[in-house]
Amino acid sequence: MITKVKSFGVVGVEGYVVSAEVDIAKGMPSYTLVGLPDTAVKEGKERVHSAIRNSGIKFPLGRIVINLAPANTQKTGAIYDLAIAVGILSSAGELKKDTDDFAFIGELGLNGELKKVNGLLPMLITAVQNKIPCVIIPKANEHEARFVSGVKILTAKTLFEVYGYFAENFNNLREVEPLSFAEIKNESHFDADLKYVKGQYIAKRALEVAAAGGHNILLIGPPGSGKTMLAKCFPTILPDLTFEESIECTKIHSIAGVLDSKFGIITTRPFRTPHHTASGPALAGGGSNSKPGEISLAHNGVLFLDEMPEYQRNCLELLRQPLEDNRIVVSRANGSIEYPASFTLVASMNPCPCGYYGSRAHKCTCNQTCIQKYMSRLSGPLLDRIDLHIEVDGVSYDDLSTTDLEEPSENVRARVNKARTKQLERFSGKDYYSNAKMSAKDVKEFCRLSPECEQVLKSAFERLKLSARAYTRILKVARTIADIDASPEIKKSHIEEAIGYRALDRLVNNH
Template identity: 50%
Template sequence: MLAIVKSTALYGLEGRLVQVEVDVANGLPSFDLVGLPDAAVREARDRVRAALKNSGFDFPAKRITVNLAPADLKKEGPLYDLPIAAGILAATGQIDHLKLLPYVLMGELSLDGTLREISGTLPNVLVAREQNLTEVIVPAQNANEASLVQGVNIYPVTSLNQMDRFLRQENEIKPWQADITTLMTAHHQEYLDMADIRGQEAARRALEVAAAGGHNILMIGSPGTGKTMLARRLPGILPDLSFEEAIEVTKIHSLAGLLKPNYPLVKARPFRAPHHTASTASLVGGGHFPRPGEISLAHLGVLFLDEMPEFRKDALESLRAPLEDGIVTISRVSTTVAYPAQIMLVGACNPCPCGYYGDSQRACSCTPNQIQRYLSRISGPLLDRIDLHLEVPRVAYQELSAKEPGEPSAVIKKRVQAARRRQQERLGLKNTCNARLKPNEVRKYCHLTIDARALLAAAFRQLHLSARAHDRILKVALTIADLAQSEIIEAAHLAEAIQYRNLESKYYLS
């Protein structure tokens, strides 16, 4: 007899419905899985057999054929254990086929028949909803995450036996409801606070400007000047994620298997800091079954590259297109997947190979040539996508101990939020910022006073700025004007923006 059970498959964050077709026929006992399953699905065979037997069900000594359709779609992961087991039960009359019909099933089985959590539950449940399927059975551990999807009834089950009793209506399972208000307001992840940073006024200001306009930033300074401390505090001054944005971030983390059962919703801005030995695939995503990379895990948050010149050149270059487009596209023979990657890039590096060029306390032993070579490992086109360049000086110990704690993140964040609101009203878009302005928009929205215009012209002549630097300076100046709640870019705003671009000449980069 033939039974069909519904499940889902993902490619990237998109997905499709999968029909798990199970046929049980007379003949020599066998158990075949077809429909391009990977090793994990083949292992499912052993798990399903053991789970059925250990749950007290009859495992038929017949010819069992399982087809995961459509066949052209690559499927992975152990989430088909549950639909395969249910299909065998239905095809052998151990459960009522009709009772299974309304449900989409996903879940990994242990050998004893209990269910294990799976990754990608949230995007998989979203696929079900897209197909207007509103009844979904998931492992109990994934119920919180699954119930973030509105308009779908989630039935958490702990074991095959429990599902069996549920389908026989011997054991009621109420659809699981996530309390979204509580999830959004619960404080389970505190940001680090800018108040911890004493001194460093210029760096604090630059981070505020970067946050206000969503600008990428490169910090240059000797070891121990606090670049990492500063970077780690950036997510805390960015505006809060909306529920929709939190869902976006959660989908990616779910797919990567990084969600914690008790914290099903990632509502904090991500902060990802891959090591400089990271491969291209781990940064932008990839693999046989493509996985999101660090840049996508940092979506709507911060990607921090410490010691940026030490990263592999191909890995750094792979960031260029995603930085421009806000999306990562991975091509495979059979398919192309896309992951979102709207991030703020924060780079940090020493000023030179020895680390002490321009330091107030130690002498640099490098030649201009070495300094130039070191920083030019960050290629021009990549550097071009970084709007703010910031020197982080060493703060003397006396100064550190004398200073009051810095301004707290909550206060800075209010100014950042006000500046972002101006940008969103100006562009009529919800999720945008000055950093993403197109060249025609820069011309349209950047209005300068006469003084500011004169200053811009003079800066180009004297600092030998490239034409490409022009738009970047104007975008940053617009953000500074937004922070000042000014409709027009004044000379002071422009002057500050120009100073965030003067590293090229100092570090022999132009």
């Protein structure tokens, strides 16, 4: 008898339905698997065999042929084990209950135990989209399933439990208890806080603007001026993650197998800090097992590159595409694969090799050529994609020793959230959530300037020799500053402040 049992595959971050077709014919016992399976799936043959036997279930005799369809996609991993096992038992006539309304996800241990799989969320979303009534998943994945509605989800610990459900009509599989996102949000705790950073008001304000609008920001300053300290405070002022954003992030982390959350869903914006020795594939993703890289793990959150010029030039160049398109395309042996990569870049650097160019306290010992060479490590097109660049100079002793309390991150975050709520309303129905990601068309619509503002921008443009990209970036930043100010229109002060965050244009033109 030929049976078909449903399971899922994942390409990039999207799932698709896979069907395991099983045929058992009379003849010498054999076992064949077709449909482009990779080695993990092939090894599944042994696992499925042992798991069935070790569960005390009779393994059917005969010529068993299994086809994983659609045949033209590469199937990776062991998530089809359970579907294959159920297909075999069903084909052998061992099951009383029909499996048509079910899909099965789970890797099998030799003893019949159902093991946790990566990428559960995109698979469950696919089940909802395909109107599959019920999915059976490993108990160990349960917490990742609690936010998915529109499909009944049952959990099982072992193959034997699944067997009991279908062969004996036992009511032994528990349904996943749903949880709402609102119940678990805002449980984040941080060690860092802006209240511990003395002075640095311009830098703090720039971070607030960057957080509110999702703008890329570069901190430039001498050693010890507090760049790393400031950047580490950035996660504490980021706007709340929306449910849609959370699902997007969770899919990526789940596929990468790095979902680290007690709720099974990501509740705070990712803050990724890859080391400057990180390789291209580690950043971009792909590689042999096609996993999302740091750039995608930072989706809807932050990618922090401390000491940016230390990173390999080719790695920095990799950032250009995602900074423009909010996604990264990675090529691999059998075609290319795409991952979302809409992140805010936070970077830090010294202004010159000795570190003290432009510093009040120390004299810079570098010559012009030396400084130019240092700056040229960062390509113009990359720097062009950064909306705010600010100079951070060391704080004075008086500032450091003051006992005055600085504004806590919590207060800043409240303002940031207000400004972000405005953006969510403005961009509702679009596939992005912040001013920084506005399309050219939206910039035209939402960043209209009065003649007075036009004039301010025009003269800055000529004075700082700005590029066309810088022009758009200033408009977007001005829009965010207006949003923080709860102002429907962009005012002169907003545009002036935005122009003030172009330190690099000034530095470069002074060289």
